[in-house]
Amino acid sequence: MVLIKIFLGTLVLVPLITSLLLWFLPASLVWRGLEADQNLPYGSRVTLPRGTLHEGYATLRFRTFPPTKISWTLTGLGLIERPLALQYQLSLEGPNHAVNAAASLQPSKLSFSDVSGFIESEDINRLAAPFGHQFSGRVDIDLSSIHWRPQCLETAVGQVNWTGGLITLNIFDRVSNYPLPALTTLLGATDCGIKMSVNHQKKTLADFQLTDRGWFTARLQPELLKLAQVPDANQIREPLLFEEKIL
Numbered sequence: 001m002v003l004i005k006i007f008l009g010t011l012v013l014v015p016l017i018t019s020l021l022l023w024f025l026p027a028s029l030v031w032r033g034l035e036a037d038q039n040l041p042y043g044s045r046v047t048l049p050r051g052t053l054h055e056g057y058a059t060l061r062f063r064t065f066p067p068t069k070i071s072w073t074l075t076g077l078g079l080i081e082r083p084l085a086l087q088y089q090l091s092l093e094g095p096n097h098a099v100n101a102a103a104s105l106q107p108s109k110l111s112f113s114d115v116s117g118f119i120e121s122e123d124i125n126r127l128a129a130p131f132g133h134q135f136s137g138r139v140d141i142d143l144s145s146i147h148w149r150p151q152c153l154e155t156a157v158g159q160v161n162w163t164g165g166l167i168t169l170n171i172f173d174r175v176s177n178y179p180l181p182a183l184t185t186l187l188g189a190t191d192c193g194i195k196m197s198v199n200h201q202k203k204t205l206a207d208f209q210l211t212d213r214g215w216f217t218a219r220l221q222p223e224l225l226k227l228a229q230v231p232d233a234n235q236i237r238e239p240l241l242f243e244e245k246i247l
Contacts, residue, residue, distance in 0.1 A: 043062065043063050044060065044061065044062045045060075045061050046058050046059065046060050046061075046070075047059040047061075053074065053086075054073070054074045055072065055073045055074065056071070056072060057069055057070060057071040057072070058070050060092070062127075063127060063130075064126050064127055064129065064130060065094075065123060065126055065127040066094045066095045066096070066097075066123050066126055067094065068092050068093065068094045068097070069092070069093045069094070070090065070091070070092050071090070071091040071092075071093075072088045072089070072090050072091075072103075073088065073089045074086060074087070074088055075087050075088060075089050075102075084106070085104045085105065085106050086104070086105040086106075087102070087103070087104050087105075088102070088103045088104075088105065089101075089102055089103075090102070090103050090112075092117070094123060095122070095123060096119070096120035096121075096122045096123045097117065097118060097119040097120060097123045098117050098118060099115065099116070099117030099118075099119075099141060100114075100115075100116055100117055101113070101114060101115040101116075101143075102114050108149060108150065109147065109148070109149050110147075110148045110149075111145070111146065111147045111148070112143070112145065112146040112147075112148075113144065113145050113146075114144070115141060115142075115143035115144075115146065115158065116141060116142055116143075117140075117141045118138055118139060118140050118141065119138070119139045119141070120138050120139075121134075121135045121136050121137055121138065121139075121165070124139065131170065131246070132169075132170025132175065133167075133168060133169050133170060134167070134168040135165070135166075135167055135168075136165030136166045136167070137162055137163040137164055137165035138162070138163045139160055139161070139162050139163075140160070140161045140162075140163075141158075141160055142158055142159055142160070142161070143156065143157065143158030143159075143160075143187065144157045144158045145157045145158070151192065151212060152192035152212060153189050153192055153193060153194055153212070154189060154192075155189050156187045156188060156189045156194050157187065157188065158186075158187050159184055159185060159186050159187065160184075160185045160187065160196075161182070161183070161184050161185070162182060162183045162184075162185070163182055164180055164181045164182040164183065165179070165180070166178070166179050166180075167179075167180060167228075171242075178228035178229065178230065179228065179229060180227060180228055181200060181227065182200075183198050183199065183200050183205070184198070184199045184200070185197065185198050185199070185208075186199065190209065191211070191212070192211070192212040193209060193210050193211040193212050194209070194210050195207065195208065195209045195210075196208040196209070196210075198224070200227065203223060204221065205220070205221050205223055205224035205227070206218060206219060206220045206221060206224050207219040210246075210247070213245075214245050214246060214247030215243060215244075215245050215246075216243070216244050216245070216246045216247075217241070217242065217243045218240075218241070218242040218243075219239050219240075219241055220239055220240045220241075220242070221239050222236045222237060222238070222239070225240070
């Protein structure tokens with residue numbers, strides 16, 4: 001009987017103690033402990049976090065994209081999961097972008113759900129400018145789930161909507177402007193990368209793929225070229241293919 005009481009008491013105390021440690025443990029101490037093994041991909045970096053693992057914030061920087069403030073709040077512990085999962089509510093905010101998401105963090109897996117937000121063209125252009133590209137309009141994000149393991153994107157489900165506008169592309173050392181209507185992009189994962197299907201009025205106009213090695217490939221249908229008012233688009237019968245290393 002005594003052993004049963006000790007066992008039951010342990011079941012109660014261990015989650016309680018773990019929760020208290022997570023509540024008050026400074027996030028900066030944990031980050032310093034991980035810093036030697038950090039391998040943020042594609043030139044990303046994070047400043048030392050402030051606050052605790054329960055609640056705090058940090059700044060994410062990715063190349064020429066404007067800095068993003070990441071805020072987090074611990075909402076629960078996945079005690080029935082193996083290994084233990086920390087559940088967070090995340091908020092990302094920048095000059096002209098904002099995204100909210102629920103996150104589940106495990107030692108070898110990071111999952112997101114209910115990802116919603118927007119990115120204005122001003123911030124996208126900061127990232128696209130080195131390639132000579134420019135965009136207008138706004139991108140709205142609505143993703144139901146993302147599952148990521150180190151260096152591998154396992155799942156990406158949802159869609160990204162663009163309000164439409166003018167796109168300026170620098171291809172083959174030539175700058176061209178293309179007006180386009182509002183477009184919907186459906187996301188999916190493949191071979192640790194991500195694939196995107198661009199649609200307008202239930203027709204697929206283009207297929208994009210970004211690999212885990214940073215290669216971007218595009219397959220543009222003739223219908224998209226006609227919408228963009230590309231010269232002599234009516235004479236194009238086969239899809240156009242492009243490939244470029246962007247990350």
